[in-house]
Amino acid sequence: PVGVSLIDLGDHRLKDLTRPEHVYQVDTGDLRSVFPALLSLDAIPNNLPVQLTEFVGRGRELEEVKRVIGDSRLLTILAPGGSGKTRLAIQAAAALSGDFADGVFFVGLAPISSPSEIVQTVAESLGIALSSDEDSRSQLLAYLANKQQLLVFDNFEHVAAGADIVTNILTKAPDVRVIATSRSKLNLSGEAVMTLHGLESSWDSTEHAYETSGVQLFAHAAKRADTSFALTDEDLIDLGSILDHVGGMPLGIELAASWVSALPIAEIADEIARSLDFLGSEDGDVPDRHRSIRAVFDYSWAMLSDDDRRTFSALSVFRGGFTREAAEKVAGSSLRGLASLVSRSLLVHDRKQGRYTVHELLRQYAADALLMDAERRDEVHDAHAQFYSNVTARAEELIPVCDQEQALNIVEAELDNIRAAWRHSLTRGDGAAVRRFAAGLWLLHEIRGWHNSAVGLFGEAADTLDATAEDEEVRIGRSLAIAARAWFLALLGQPKAAADQAGEAAATLAPLSDPVVHAMAIHFQCPGLLYLTRLDEVRAATLEGSRIATSLPDEYLRSEIAGWLAFAELYLGNDEAAARLFDEIDAVLTRRGDNRLLPWIDIGRAMLASKSGRYDEAIRILDVTVQRAHKIGYRRAVQLASQQLGDVLLEGGDLEAAESAYLESLAMSEEMGSVAEMAEMLVRIAKVHVKSGRLDDAGAILASVLAHPVAEQSTLATTVSIREMATDLRADLESEAGTQVVLRRGMSANAASLAVMVKELLSGVGAGAKAAE
DSSP states (O other): OTTOEEEEEEEEOOTTOSSOEEEEEEEOSSSOOOOOOOOOGGGSOBOOOOOSSOOOSOHHHHHHHHHHHHHOSEEEEEOOTTSSHHHHHHHHHHHHGGGOTTOEEEEEOTTOOSGGGHHHHHHHHHTOOOOSSSOHHHHHHHHHTTOOOEEEEEOOGGGGGGTHHHHHHHHHOTTOEEEEEESSOOOOTTEEEEEOOOOOOOOSSHHHHTTSHHHHHHHHHHHHHOTTOOOOGGGHHHHHHHHHHTTTOHHHHHHHHTTTTTSOHHHHHHHHHHHHHHHHHHOTTSOHHHHHHHHHHHHHHHHSOHHHHHHHHHHTTOSSOEEHHHHHHHHOOOHHHHHHHHHTTSSEEETTTTEEEOOHHHHHHHHHHHHTOHHHHHHHHHHHHHHHHHHHHHHHHHTTTTOHHHHHHHHHHTHHHHHHHHHHHHHTTOHHHHHHHHHHHHHHHHHHTOHHHHHHHHHHHHHHSOTTOSSHHHHHHHHHHHHHHHHHHHHTTOHHHHHHHHHHHHHHHTTSSOHHHHHHHHHHHHHHHHHTTOHHHHHHHHHHHHHHHHTSSOHHHHHHHHHHHHHHHHHTTOHHHHHHHHHHHHHHHHHHTOSSSHHHHHHHHHHHHHHTTOHHHHHHHHHHHHHHHHHTTOHHHHHHHHHHHHHHHHHTTOHHHHHHHHHHHHHHHHHHTOHHHHHHHHHHHHHHHHHTTOHHHHHHHHHHHHTSGGGGOOOTTOSSOHHHHHHHHHHHHHHHHOHHHHHHHHHHOOTTHHHHHHHHHHTTOOOTGGGGO
16 A cells, blocks of 8 residues: 555564464554564573474463473473373473573483583573583583573483483573473472373364364364365364373374374274274283374384385384485485374474474384394495585585585484494494594584594594404594594693693504695694694604695695694794785685684784784784684684684784673683683783773672683693692782772672673673673
8 A cells, every 4th residue: 555665674583383473564654664683582691493384272271381380490301202281382482581591502412321421501592612621510500500591401201311401501500491202201309290181082072172282282283284274074083082092192193193084083093093092902011191192103114115114114223314315315205104104193304404303202113113024124224324425525625625514414413323434334334424423523523622522433443443444444534533533632730631632543554545634633633732842743744744735636634734733833933934825825715705713814914914014904904804704603703713812912902892892702612501601801901901991890809810720721722820820810900909908899790700700891881890690
């Protein structure tokens, strides 16, 4: 109409969790047109899975979850598999998202096999790195200490031995609340338990029937299976039988509803009843609710063709979903076969992501079927390992052509499958597969900052593969894994062990037939040597690596090794040689559009510029470096480049810009869970405050650092302890503010003050006296 227009507000993911909707606002000109931002899920940090179907039923249960989690900090939703507890927990988290300023996060535990993997799974779900040499659990707890978050732990039952992490979180993080889903209680102090029963399956009138949750879910699911389906009054008695047979369990209802395109509702009810009678005679000690789902699954299984049964059992090998290509290569599935399984509600197809998923309970049933055929099982697992080792190798091929963003996406999207395939390859002693996995896994863990996880992952290969194997591929794979582990050990503050292990790996690889892997091992050796300031050894190693790499077509690997030589020359004081090397490498990488290695080369160039007093040049270089590292989510590069940018700006007298750069470095340190780096950044921020006359703030910051045990450590960027840095600065502060002021603040601080200070600084709250109280 005339005078009416639409304001495009963009895509927003609303709290019903289905696909993002494109939202428009009507503007008539004479009405208010400026409103607060939409309260969509996009406004709150979260990783809640997108749901492809509507939330049907469970309205009362949803309100109960919201009520209980308001009163109790830990709620376990207890029910057998297939009861809809995951869907309810996700819906509740979305509904409660506005109550948690730091976000709501879903932690899926189904893909993991050991309680030891829980901490890393939580970190990955939160998007943090756990990069320091402190143990991973302590880093995670330090990160969460001052967060206001809701965590949803899904499928806890098989790793319940590790449930003490929940107690740790609730103890150390007073503003975090937890919803867990499980088939058994966690038996933790303060645990509130909500037992989830089946959907409504009885009614007292025809009108009431259509309002019951079980009928509504069946009708929705049947409509998806057959768009012409229409529920009639005559169907209600038989539908009531179906709902009774499956105990109102949502998974059973959806499976039964998927048959409406082939059978009338009355026949569906009869078939389930027959299956139940059979299972009752065969499995008398199995709980009724488990038996009801098994009855529905068994009939679904019986209705499949031989090819579909063969395909579905093979699909159980996948973890975290799969693509059509993977299903074809691993399980021998055709598109028609996948469509058949989707139509029977055995698979869910996310068309936008191009991925298929299977309910964990159905995956377990299918895995049981696969176990019955040992030859087929081994064949499928081998094919799965082969496929994902090739996927990871494709990611490795993208590194030299500088498409690291795509390489990361490839590995990260399939990480659950890749980890499972990696471990299967190790049990088979497949050194060639380990070689194909190694570079892609190294890249992901380096960029994302998952240093502790990488040490464990590559350590599995060192422990499992035979160092004396006759098969050269096994020795190559093992040595490469050891060298890759050494890289991360160096970053975790163990440079001596790192240099020794990588050196031994390089020596083992020298006479073998893979010069690329030999050169990679030399590359992995360099951080340990550099942190030990064994600069002559860095130079000797890189010259040997360069000699090897010169005979290879991989210009990128040559640049990596030359980069270490450049830093060795820089630290040896050979500025001219370092500058020449940095410039040569920079030209190669800039031409290729690199975002992974180039930040480190530019940090070296900026160090040279700053050393020569060319502060403006150093600032320009580092500004670009930070942007480039941000592009691929390279936290460690962002953290160090921002720190160095702050140092240059501080040296040049721009206190406000220096503080801003230090705060960005602090934010990256917090995301990585690097407590030592956080403390170091606080000292640098305190230095800015001293220079700008904010002496009270500086005193509070230093007190929080000196009260924390991490102050005894040094970081990889410094050669002195954090306590020495803070003590020297406190001496300057005492001369300005007086000893009594500083001591008074120091007396009021404790180990928890550091996390409080970090949170306040990053949220824009002044340090002030509050942080030290």
